Amino acid sequence: MIKGSNVSLASLSENAGSVIVSLGWASTTGEGDADVSVLLLDANGKVRSDADFYFYNNPVAPDGSVHLLGKTPTEQGSEDRIGFDMTAVPADIDRMVVAASRYDGTRFGELDDLTLSLADGAGENLLHFAIGDADAVSAIIFGELYRRGDEWKFRAVGQGYESGLAGLAMDFGVDIDDDADDGTVEEEQEAGEEAGAASSEREAIHQAPGADPAAGPGVDPAAGPAPARASGLLKPDVDVPAARPPEEDSGPQQPAARPRTAKKKITLPKAPRKSLAENESWREARLFPVSALKNDRDRETRATSVLLSVMAQVPEFGRRITAAFGAPAGRMETFTEVALRHGDTPRRPDGVIRVERAGKLWTALVETKTNGNPLKPDQVQAYMDIAARRGYEAVITLSNDVALEGSPLVDVKVDGRRKHKVALWHLSWADVAHQAQMLLRHEGVGNMAHAWLLQELLHYLQHDNSGCHGFQNMGPAWVPVRNGIDDETLSQGDPRALDVVESWERLIRQVCLGLGGELGQKVLPVQRARRGTDQGARRARLADQLCADGKLHSEVRIEGTPGVLAITADLRTGKLRTSVEVAAPEQGYPLSWAKRLIRSLAEAPADLHVETLVEGVTGGPRGTLERLRPEPADLLPKDGAPVTGFRLSLFKSMGSTRGNAESGFIRSVDEAVQRFYTTVVLPLDRPTPGRSLA
Secondary structure, three states, rough: OOOOOEEOOOOOOOOEEEEEEEEEEEOOOOOOOOOOEEEEOOOOOOOHHHHHHEEOEEOOOOOOOOOEEEEOOOOEEEEEEEEEEEHOOOOOOOOEEEEEEEOOOOOOOOOEEEEEEEEEEOEEEEEEEEEEEOOOOEEEEEEEEEEEOOOEEEEEEEEEEOHHHHHHHHHHOOOOOOOOOOEEEEEEEEEEEHHOOOEEEEEEEEEEEOOOOOOOOOOOOOEEEEOOOOOOOOOOOEEEOOOOOOOOOOOOOOOOOOOOOOOOOOOOOOOOOOOOOOOOOOOOOOOOOOOOOHHHHHHHHHHHHHHHHHHHOHHHHHHHHHHHOOOOOEEEEOOOOOOOOOOOEEOOOOOOEEEEEEEEEEEEEEOOOOOOOOOHHHHHHHEEEEHHHHHHOEEEEEOOOOOOOOOOOOOOOOOOOOOOOEEEEEEEHHHHHHHHHHHHHHHHHOHHHHHHHHHHHHHHHOOOOOOOOOOOOOOOOHHHHHHHHHOOOOOOOOHHHHHHHHHHHHHHHHHHHHHHHOOOOOEEEEEEEEEHHHHHHHHHHHHHHHHOOOOEEEEEEOOOOOOOOOOOOOOOOOEEEEEEEEOOOOOOHHHHHHHHHHHOOOOOOOEEEEEEEEEEOOOOEEHHHHHHHHHHHHHHOOOOOEEEEEEEEEEEEEOEEEEOOOOOOOHHHHHHHHHHHHHHHHHHHHOOOOOOOO
């Protein structure tokens, strides 16, 4: 589409009752980002109330019409998605504006490839709109969905705002709270303690006075926490109005609070309470026991039933899992052991998910695998055919494997002659655990019973006998590739090198899920690639690079931390390197920078390597933290060359086996990232007074 053009959604798809709008952007540095927002407008072009403004602190409409689904990494940047249930949009809403904004003085002209795409409920892309003239604006209206009679249409807008998110929102009638007093109190909540379970304590949350710290059962805290902002619009707490009050007179009411667009303050959970058991041989009674699981079929059956039952009983969790698959917000029921006719013999999918909204049903079939068992293409194909014939919306596969962009786990054939199209989605057990952790430890759920159920689900998934541990094996190509690198017989073009590169990418994605669940922050892999390069070509290039230098390399971005965390596995030396680069401040003197850096790393490991980055020089002064603590001046170049920053690195031996055992490669990578973040990155992210590098 071009700017100003419009199109009817019904003319593009029969599944336009629900759509997903994706806004994407790229950055040459990999550091550019933005946030999406949606405004619901009446016939006068204004919001009915501040509650019609949806953004990172108000991500879900109570009626399910709008749902901000969060960011996902793409080849060159990131993509932020919004789910719309067109059947749930109130009748007095005339159009829905889709926008994005930047912060901290950044502008959209600094980003590349600004795009909007729209997909139907089956996941099929219907339209694409690219914006090429963003320039010095900090907010952009990408497009709008609007009514014409009984149908919905889309218009490509591409209008910029120099006044940012505040100016855009106020133009449509939102009353932004710029000047209200901060006056916040810190409350601590314990999840599950009073329910009799040994569970993690809830995080400390900054709230406005009188705000309710617990979301109701019908509220879905779907989006993860947003980065802290630094502008006059933003305040250090969250105070977003709920749905508009009833029309009937209910006596004097307090005036509705105005939106404030800063994230909740999140802290890590405290240690669980001390057990009352006499010794370690006593085992706590669990809601979902794993001791009786004897084979993979038992594990698949129980894991499916456990997951689906918790999804149905904890609305926040069920909605969080299914929203990304295009499911509407509504009453959910889940089933196992369902027989569906297919040819001469019935098929039994592992599970079925049904969501009802406004008398309409959304249905997904679920196929589950545990341990290292792969998905079977013929099984998945059969379920796709059954779903298409019965008018179901989706098939969801669930296993320990991690799906990669552009590389489907299972190839299925879609009959183009069928009017009804079925979406195929994949979910990793690691992603299930991540979503449970985010709700339980960081965002909160409706009540103590829900918290206890999620705690039991997490315990089940993390038990050694459940078979739901996520990606656990680098594959059969791992040992031959390592041997080929050792004896220099691995040649470029060897397909086994490509298998290892894909396994490495799956591992890094899982590391991001695990670390993000622990921190309550967005942790995403950074994929730097030449513009126009598809995923297959990018991985082929990385495979050739592995053959040439024997190294696997990835970068991870942790929200709110300086720089990116780089992870390098050198298969020749058997060493793992985790590192981060810290840019030099714009003001001050290099010696002051070096001293402040060393002070901020007072608790870091003595074997931490610190290297000075010098403009125009490949390698600057370097040394271990143990040697540099008494002499920070040793980091300064002798010739006075300009210092651009510092690189901090830790090295450790990597596991020798391909799995997740004590001696395994996967565990060694996970431990290396955890150690580097907690001992090096975290002190830089949260410096004590007087110890900031800047």
